[in-house]
Amino acid sequence: MEPILTINNLTKKFGYLTAVKDLSFTINKGNVYGILGPNGSGKSTTLGVVLNVVNKTNGNFHWFDGNTSTHEALKKVGAIIERPNFYPYMTASENLKLVCKIKGVDYSKIDEKLEIVGLLERKDSKFKTYSLGMKQRLAIASALLNDPEILILDEPTNGLDPQGIHQIREIIKQIAAKGTTILLASHLLDEVEKVCTHVVVLRKGKKLYSGRVDEMISSHGFFELKTNKEQELLSFLEQDKSFGNIKVEEGLITAFLNEPMSSEDFNRKLFDEGIILTHLVQRKESLEEQFLQLTDNN
Structure with missing residues (x-):
């Protein structure tokens, strides 16, 4: 198994509050991992730490073989950890051109990624005309522009209607089927059960379970x-x-x-x-x- 991300005894404290406590797990290539837990269980904090936007208190983590710096490793990562933030009066295509410039990616990737998320026909529509689900799909296209080895999504279907939820889940499955490793945080059991191969269950920052989804539900009913x-x-x-x-x-x-x-x-x-x-x-x-x-x- 080729490791993509390894987390060892990770702890993050905010003052007196321990958001993540002694957390360890490994994400291997080609799987879809769900970090599952209620709000306040430490999911977003864990993602923030490995993406270098939150400083850890104790423990460590490393990307890939451990010989790559986090800065270099993050060039192979696509992530959406906040609400999509694009320019409202620019088209989808124009917004993605800006992302290409920042990431040093060729414009030829834009149509390819818009097709994956089902937005190619709306590429010349202004971002402000998009529904919430379309905005989220554009964010996924943006995160895919650099052909990442792992895609990280924080609550990808939050606030969407049932049709929007279904579309996002289908897109995640399609991306995974092409070999991209996915890590998603969710408080929805249904989401993890339908989309993920592996799950890490968190409660109050502590790991309760880590393993395959099918093994977790392989009881006799x-x-x-x-x-x-x-x-x-x-x-x-x-x-x-x-x-x-x-x-x-x-x-x-x-x-x-x-x-x-x-x-x-x-x-x-x-x-x-x-x-x-x-x-x-x-x-x-x-x-x-x-x-x-x-x-x-x-």
């Missing part, structure tokens, strides 16, 4: 159940070692599995015990279930 014999069903579930955590909410019983079991076998077992179900749904445990379990225990 759970059954959602209803019956007229609720107490008998609960007693049965509590005595059966196939089940772990059991929750009851407004007549709906959620029983988490410790091992694989088909709904057909389970239903037959209950029928033999004289318990008839009025509702039976088998679900895979979502990232949200996992996330809530992680954050509840800390």
